[in-house]
Amino acid sequence: MKPLPNRQIACLDMRSFYASCAAAMEGLDVMKTPIAIIGNIERKGGVVLAASPPLKKQFGITTGMRLYEIPNDPSIHLIEPKMQFFIDVSMELTKLLNRYVPKEAIHVYSIDESFVDFTGTELLWGPLDHVIRRIQDELYRQFQLRSACGVGPNMLLSKLALDLEAKKTGVAYWTYEDVPEKLWPVAPLHKMWGIGRRLERTLEEMGIYSVGDLAQTPLENLEKKFGVMGNQLYYHAHGIDYSTLGSVLIEGQVSYGKGQTLLRDYITTDEILTVVLEMCEDTAMRARLAKKKGRTVQLSFGYSKHAHGGGFQRRKTLPEATNETLAIYRVCLELFELCHDGRPVRHISVSLTNLEEQNSFQLSLFDPSDWKQQKLGHVMDKLRVKYGSTAILRAVSVTPGGTAYRRNKLIGGHYK
Known part of the structure; x- marks a missing residue:
C-alpha cells in the first residue's frame, strides 16, 4: 500500500446558509427569527428549501415540507430564494478563504461548503486551530454566517469529521487513529x-x-x-482516501442524467415526450462534454398524486455505447410505450449509465451517417456553451409543453 496522505484538509460548511443570507438581507437575526425559504410563495405546495433554527425548534418545520404545513403565525417570515444573491455571497466567502491560501488550495464543493488545504500555512498564520477560529470569526463579523469545520489528513476524513462531529461542536479534528x-x-x-x-x-x-x-x-x-x-x-x-483536492471523493462519474418535477400534470403524449426529448438532449450534451458514452439508458416517471402516485423506472442496455440525443430518445420512446399506463405525469428523469470513453467506438457499416450526427451534436454543444443553453433548441421546446425556456431563467432550479 502506498503511503497514506497526511495533509491538513479542512471541510468548511456554512450553517443555515440560505436562511442566514436571507436574514442578513432582511435585517433579521437568523438565530431568533423563524424564517422559511419557500421555492414559490404563490403556491400552497411550495417547498421549504431552508428553515432557520427557531422555525425548526418552535414550529417543527424542516426542509422539504410544504408551504401549507407552515402555521399562520405572524412571527414567521416567508422569503423567496434569491439565487443570484446566494451565489454572490458564496463567491465572497471564497475570496475570504483566498486571503489565507492560494486558489489552488480551495475546492468549492457546493454553494455553502468548501474544502481547503491548509498544509504548510502554519509558517504564515500559526497553528491551524487558531487560523480556523479566526476565519470563523471573520465569517460571522462580515457575513453574519455561522460555520462548522471538520479537519482531517485527507478529503474524506475532513468531510466525515464535519458531518459526524463538527456540525454539533463547531470544529472537529480527525486522524487515522480516530477511525x-x-x-x-x-x-x-x-x-x-x-x-x-x-x-x-x-x-x-x-x-x-x-x-x-x-x-x-x-x-x-x-x-x-x-x-x-x-x-x-x-x-x-478505514478512513483512507487518495483523492487530490478538487477531485470527487468517489472517483469517476457513474452516470449522466436529468430529472425534473413538472409545474403541472402532463397528460398528453406529445407534451410528455417533448420533456423527455429535452432531457435526452441535456443528458447527451453532458456526456459529450465529458467525452463519455453510455450503454444503458434509464427512464423514470412519477405519476401525479391526483392519480394515486406511483410510477416506474425502467432501463435498457444497448449493444453499443452512445451519447447521441436521438439514439437515447429512441430508447426512452420504447420504454415509454412499453411501461406508461396513461396516468398524468408529474416527474420525469432520464439517465445514461454504463459509461465508457467516447473514442472507444466502432464505426458502423450499416449506418455511415452516425459520425455526422456526432459532429452535429458537438457543434450544438459548442454553441450552447458559448451563447447559452437556449442559443439553439429543437422546435418542440417552444411548444406549450416545452420547459427549456423556463428552466433557462432559473438558477439552481429557482428564479434569480
Whole structure:
C-alpha cells in the first residue's frame, strides 16, 4: 500500500446558509427569527428549501415540507430564494478563504461548503486551530454566517469529521487513529458519506450494518460484489482516501442524467415526450462534454398524486455505447410505450449509465451517417456553451409543453 496522505484538509460548511443570507438581507437575526425559504410563495405546495433554527425548534418545520404545513403565525417570515444573491455571497466567502491560501488550495464543493488545504500555512498564520477560529470569526463579523469545520489528513476524513462531529461542536479534528473509535460505530450505513439508501440495503443483505462491519469485510468480497466501488468502500471504511483536492471523493462519474418535477400534470403524449426529448438532449450534451458514452439508458416517471402516485423506472442496455440525443430518445420512446399506463405525469428523469470513453467506438457499416450526427451534436454543444443553453433548441421546446425556456431563467432550479 502506498503511503497514506497526511495533509491538513479542512471541510468548511456554512450553517443555515440560505436562511442566514436571507436574514442578513432582511435585517433579521437568523438565530431568533423563524424564517422559511419557500421555492414559490404563490403556491400552497411550495417547498421549504431552508428553515432557520427557531422555525425548526418552535414550529417543527424542516426542509422539504410544504408551504401549507407552515402555521399562520405572524412571527414567521416567508422569503423567496434569491439565487443570484446566494451565489454572490458564496463567491465572497471564497475570496475570504483566498486571503489565507492560494486558489489552488480551495475546492468549492457546493454553494455553502468548501474544502481547503491548509498544509504548510502554519509558517504564515500559526497553528491551524487558531487560523480556523479566526476565519470563523471573520465569517460571522462580515457575513453574519455561522460555520462548522471538520479537519482531517485527507478529503474524506475532513468531510466525515464535519458531518459526524463538527456540525454539533463547531470544529472537529480527525486522524487515522480516530477511525476505529469515531467512524466504525456509525450506523445505519446511510450516515456514512457516500452510502445512499439503496446501497445501504444491498450491504445489509450481505450482513453489513455498520461502518465497522464494512471495514471487517474481506476486500475481495466487496470487489466481487461491487467492482471498483467495492474497493473504494473498503478503503473509505478505514478512513483512507487518495483523492487530490478538487477531485470527487468517489472517483469517476457513474452516470449522466436529468430529472425534473413538472409545474403541472402532463397528460398528453406529445407534451410528455417533448420533456423527455429535452432531457435526452441535456443528458447527451453532458456526456459529450465529458467525452463519455453510455450503454444503458434509464427512464423514470412519477405519476401525479391526483392519480394515486406511483410510477416506474425502467432501463435498457444497448449493444453499443452512445451519447447521441436521438439514439437515447429512441430508447426512452420504447420504454415509454412499453411501461406508461396513461396516468398524468408529474416527474420525469432520464439517465445514461454504463459509461465508457467516447473514442472507444466502432464505426458502423450499416449506418455511415452516425459520425455526422456526432459532429452535429458537438457543434450544438459548442454553441450552447458559448451563447447559452437556449442559443439553439429543437422546435418542440417552444411548444406549450416545452420547459427549456423556463428552466433557462432559473438558477439552481429557482428564479434569480
